[in-house]
Amino acid sequence: MKEEMSRIVRTMTTLIYVFIMVYGFYVIAHGHLTPGGGFQGGSVVASAFALLVVTYGNQKTQDFLQKDLLSLLESTGLVIFICFAFFGLGATFFYNFLSNSGSLFGSSATIGVNPGNLNTGGTVTAMNIAVGIEVLAALGVIVLTMSQASETIEKKEK
Amino acid sequence: MKKSVFGFAFLFFVAFLLLSAFGMRPFGEPSFSEMDDYYIENAQAETGANNVVTTIVFDYRGFDTLGEATVLFTAVVGIVALFREVAK
Amino acid sequence: MSSWLSFAHIVVLVVMLIAAFLAVVLKDLLPSVIALAAxxxxxxxxxxxxxxxxxxxxxxxxxxxxxxxIFIFAIRATKK
Incomplete structure (x- = not known):
């Protein structure tokens, strides 16, 4: 894993990984309308990170994907999630105080089968985004740490 | 002796699973469905989101998602602590 | 329609069982991981x-x- 892979694999990766990431962010942002959600979209984005690490090696990937930044992002996502849970504490923990209120994410949905409006869902949408950030950062940190440890151990054995 | 005990337990378990599999209800027809009916009828009006599954995961059953996020966070903390010497 | 769907279920489940069996049986670690992913x-x-x-x-x-x-990283690290 310390050398990068062949030219074919590198070209295909540079072509594909942007689309995988955009699909993951689409799944996160449309979690309240289409199948998927924060966890699924975050895992898709993290699989794009894994593709980058496998193709380019750990050293080159960490030039533009800092592990400390991802670690910070993970804690931020979790804190945002818990904050949105606590904001509803006027009624109950995890109360959906934003839905049908007319503010951000607060339009009321049309009842029945319809394509949907992105500005609905209340705290469901906000929590989707928070959990998506948390999951993509957590799985990215796991992949980067494991690959770095694998590379270091392999170098030490030689 | 020990192997025969394990084999007997395995056979008992398989027989139990098969017995319960033949006694199962048909797919998509649970015995109690009051909660499901409530979710299907009211989730869209109450939360405004079209995807009822996400509504249940993030709104009605929010504690479950909080636990899941905590598990993931704990896993990351464990991995970073385990490789703190190797991956500097 | 329904018979096609049950046929697809049976094919997918049988191939999945074969892949899981291969993941247990194979002696080499890398093919075993690939069978697990399949x-x-x-x-x-x-x-x-x-x-x-x-x-x-x-x-x-x-x-x-x-x-x-992650399995492939672990195999790379533990191979002598």
Missing amino acids: ASLLLSLEFYLLHAPDVAIAEAGIGAALTMA
């Missing part, structure tokens, strides 16, 4: 056939991609 991908297809696309996306992302990458 079983995971077929499980995701089965979830999709059972009308659970949420679980299918999660299974394809975590089970097939990330688990396989």
Whole structure:
């Protein structure tokens, strides 16, 4: 894993990984309308990170994907999630105080089968985004740490 | 002796699973469905989101998602602590 | 329509069982991990056939991609 892979694999990766990431962010942002959600979209984005690490090696990937930044992002996502849970504490923990209120994410949905409006869902949408950030950062940190440890151990054995 | 005990337990378990599999209800027809009916009828009006599954995961059953996020966070903390010497 | 669907269920489940059996039986670690990833991908297809696309996306992302990458990193590190 310390050398990068062949030219074919590198070209295909540079072509594909942007689309995988955009699909993951689409799944996160449309979690309240289409199948998927924060966890699924975050895992898709993290699989794009894994593709980058496998193709380019750990050293080159960490030039533009800092592990400390991802670690910070993970804690931020979790804190945002818990904050949105606590904001509803006027009624109950995890109360959906934003839905049908007319503010951000607060339009009321049309009842029945319809394509949907992105500005609905209340705290469901906000929590989707928070959990998506948390999951993509957590799985990215796991992949980067494991690959770095694998590379270091392999170098030490030689 | 020990192997025969394990084999007997395995056979008992398989027989139990098969017995319960033949006694199962048909797919998509649970015995109690009051909660499901409530979710299907009211989730869209109450939360405004079209995807009822996400509504249940993030709104009605929010504690479950909080636990899941905590598990993931704990896993990351464990991995970073385990490789703190190797991956500097 | 329904018979085609049950035929697809049977094919996917049988191939998944074969892949899982190969993952246990194979002596070499790398083919075993690849068989495990194939079983995971077929499980995701089965979830999709059972009308659970949420679980299918999660299974394809975590089970097939990330688990396989992490297993391969571990194999690289532990090989002598």
